[in-house]
Amino acid sequence: MNFAVLQFPASNCDQDAIHAIRLLGHAARYVWHKETSLGDADVVIVPGGFSYGDYLRCGAIARFSPVMQAVKQFADNGGLVLGICNGFQVLTEAGLLPGALIRNRDLQFHCEHIFLKTATPDSPFTHKIPPGKLLKIPIAHGEGCYYADEETLARLKAGNQILWHYCDANGNPTDAANPNGSLLNIAGICNARRNVAGLMPHPERASEPMLGSDDGKWIFESIFAALKNKTVAVAA
């Protein structure tokens, strides 16, 4: 199973993603943003960081990188794409995921562990997460407040596209447990076809016990299993 991890100027979680995937037993390689092909990739990870210095808006410039055309084609063919933090922002700017990520409501950069409640096992990114398991995963962002208009939110809910909510240690999605003001405590979503997902928290930074939590591995294990079971089409 081959993971392609994109690299934009000022991506900085690309190495963490490669490390986590290899640690979990799969092949991963970097794909520079000027590449026009993803090669033999089975999965694309759009990693965290500050692509293009977050100039203009987070992800606004990265989405026009040549590699994003290949990612769009890959997603259109049913390939799995996961955007983490800045990668989530890039995917919303690219129109591959609905909504937008704006400044945290308290204007602070938040760097801390939070808890995630998985809203549905019905996706290639969540189906192996043990039922009821809360994921303790770090966030590190200043612009992670998920916003979408009411019509889009209604569509996300109706389509079961919200994958993770911020919650407290008991699994309650309270306002106090919402680190950035995201509507409905949304931490991550997927597209209607369920092959493209994005989340602000960093599963790659919580995939081995020495990092304080290995809960993030469940998201990667879900992806591994989805591909192994061939429950998703893999793009040529």
Place this chain on the structure above:
Amino acid sequence: MKAKIIITPKKAVLDPQGKTVQSALAHMGYTGVTGVHIGKYIEIDLAPGTDKAAARQALNGAAHKFLSNPIIEDYKLEIE
């Protein structure tokens, strides 16, 4: 020739910067301020003799596709 693009957050979108500045203005004693909205101002230099109508059309496209994000922002374009 210059194009000026003013980008503001949509009314429905949370604008924590605007709220914080509004509250600071109130603390400083500036009364009667009922709202502050913080956006961006982009100035674009255009070659002399550029066709105004064509520039307007092209920049509207750029503003919609790239310079602003229509999900969260509105923009105004002026060419002078």
